[in-house]
Amino acid sequence: MxxxxxxxxxxxxxxxxxxxxxxxxxxxxxxxxxxxxxxxxxxxxxxxxxxxxxxxxxxxxxxxxxxxxxxxxxxxxxxxxxxxxxxxxxxxxxxxxxxxxxxxxxxxxxxxxxxxxxxxxxxxxxxxxxxxxxRMKGEALSNEEIIGLATIGGVIIYGIPDMNALGFSLPLTCAMFCVLLIGFRYGAGFGAVIGAACGIIMALRTGELNQLGLMCMLGIISGSFREMGRIVDFLAYSGGFLILGELYKNSRFNLEGFGVLISCAVLFFLLPKNLVYGKSMKDTEREEDVYIHQNLQNIARGKLRDFSESFHNLSSTFHTFSEQKEELDKLDKRVLFDQLSEKLCKDCENCSYCWEGHFYETYEGAYRIMEQVNENGTISLNEIPGEFASRCICLNNFLEEAKRSIELARINMSWSNKLAQSRAAIAEQLGEVANIIDDFSMDLYKPSDDEEKSKKIATELRRNHIHVKKVAIFEKRDGKIEIYLTAKTDKGRCVTSKEAAGIIGKAYGKQMRPFDGCKKVIAKEMETFTFVEDTDYTVYTGFARMNKEKNPVSGDNYSFLNPDTGTFIMSLADGMGAGQGAYEESESVIELLEQFMEAGFRKESAIKLINSIMVLRDKEEGFSTIDLSILNLYTGYCDFIKMGAAATFLKKANEVEVIYSTSLPAGIVPKADYEIVTRKLYSGEFLVMATDGVVDCIPGEKKEEFIAEFLNDLKTNNPKEIANSILNMALEQNGWEPMDDMTVLVAGFWSKA
Known part of the structure; x- marks a missing residue:
């Protein structure tokens, strides 16, 4: 049916x-x-x-x-x-x-x-x-079966007639509910993929290409708040829905949002728990997925790569239709020439005289006129071949029609290029979805087969009155270790998870610490705890900022983020201009960056998706710079990623290195223009990021060199004091009047040893 x-x-x-x-x-x-x-x-x-x-x-x-x-x-x-x-x-x-x-x-x-x-x-x-x-009773669906069912659902949504009544849109409601349910049930990774699939479907239905990014973002939001329960998750989802609808003012999110939210709420809260959470969600995720289904991860990884290849193929298909023209080609000009000659010469009384008696001279003269008009947009009488001008009795009409035909052809070419640009944007987003699936497959942990280490950990914990039921050791893509422990204490004792991490670390031979979401105390009830390999470095931060005069809000936005155990991200966005508009622009960029990076997206994928979303927005909404510093707390290596951002300063023991950028801000060109620079950081060094409002306050041409000298002479190890000193110095150089919104971020990098 x-x-x-x-x-x-x-x-x-x-x-x-x-x-x-x-x-x-x-x-x-x-x-x-x-x-x-x-x-x-x-x-x-x-x-x-x-x-x-x-x-x-x-x-x-x-x-x-x-x-x-x-x-x-x-x-x-x-x-x-x-x-x-x-x-x-x-x-x-x-x-x-x-x-x-x-x-x-x-x-x-x-x-x-x-x-x-x-x-x-x-x-x-x-x-x-x-x-x-x-199927066996209780048998879970595989990853490819879930994606297959989601794809069928997306196609069904696309095929549903667009019935609207009282703000209720059946296709949009079905799409939004699928994204909410799949994100809540299976997490941010699946939510992003399903959001992308439904976004493609809605984009094809409505012609609004921004639906792809919007749905993908909502899938991430639904998956990110799933642990807090249905109510909190739906409130977060509704907030994201309304914010994104306001952000994209021409989208159907605004027009039909109220009815869609009510419909989704009714369906989401009326569904039975076993359909929303699945069978014993906590036990399945923390124990069954960890212990029983370890061997299925390799199969899932291979199947996800197959689906990734399918998305790559779809991306390539759209790329074949996205070629753009800069000039009219020979075929276009030949068609125009034939149309023009037939239209003006067919009913002319001199047609046979020109095209039969003097075919070569007439053809060459008419074609030269077309070429001249195409190159210069017009042609003067002295540039027309004399023989052609003497024979043609409709010369003025021929020239005017040639100009009109060329102009019309250029307009058609411009619209064709815009359509090709939209196809290219879809192709880019499909390609990034494929990359996301690739990354998701790589993030499936590899179970360790070192039984001796597991037994040693269990033995040491029992010696410290912790009764261990199961120990599972997993190796992540970067080679770091995560240990899942199901345990309780004996005889009513209580042991902190930090103390247990110390015991586990000694047994395994590596420094361990409790995962951020892990319970703090091991008590008499059997529960699952997660321990991760501790980092070698730590970061302390500080910031200072100043709004442009008479502006209640700053057009700059920033974020300090730890998306996982071994990564620290410092991000800074500067919206074009100042005031509320610039603030909203930079805020949307920072929020998208936070969501993408917390969901585990590659930094390149996050940058490209944000850029493609901003390209498809109304041009009048402006652009935003993106400045990222992604620091690996295990190795000390830092990636500096810039899109139109001001220079970053790396303060070392006896010098200051300046990292420049020549790229464009996000949202200007369809293909993301960004630069990545990697540096090794050592204990005691500082990262300093600032917006152009700080740099522009420095007089002269060598602004960055002036700030570098100031940092080199600064004698403090407090990140907050460094940020305040830079801001005060810049204001002093400009007579204590900010030229633009000013923001300074500082991160101090220290070894734990």
């Missing part, structure tokens, strides 16, 4: 999901006729006559070929079925292309449609496996 809705998912004039879904249904011999009828019904109700005939023929041809193959007692696998469906679609599209003028473009479109049919069939098959095959 869902085939009717899936087959209504038409975009860009094609309907690949109908054929892909039919291919999956044909894997089951029973019910094929009904499946054909339902898919055909969806095609008939959603497409025009020409497209309807094409896909109905494809359905019939596909079913005949499948029947012929099975008649010879040959079993068809899902790969063969998908390839067969894709082949039929490509052949029919190529046949239809012979009947149209734009043959080459239609052939390329047919190949792209065939690829989508093939990929969608494989994804749909994974999503429908729980329906086709009997």
């Amino acid at each position: 869902l085939g009717v809705v899936v087959a209504r998912a038409v975009f860009m004039g094609i309907n690949p999901f109908a054929i892909g879904y039919l291919a999956v249904l044909f894997m089951e011999p029973k019910g094929r006729i009904l499946a054909m009828v339902m898919v055909a019904l969806g095609v008939i109700t959603s497409m025009g006559t020409e497209g309807m005939i094409k896909y109905l023929i494809a359905i019939i041809v596909f079913s005949i070929i499948v029947s012929m193959i099975e008649y010879r007692s040959k079993k068809i696998t899902i790969w063969s079925m998908s390839g067969l469906a894709a082949g039929v679609t490509i052949v029919l599209t190529c046949f239809y292309s012979t009947l149209s003028d734009n043959f080459l473009n239609n052939v390329v479109m047919g190949l792209a449609e065939g690829i989508i049919v093939f990929v969608s069939a494989l994804v749909f098959h994974k999503g429908l496996e729980p329906v086709f095959h009997t």
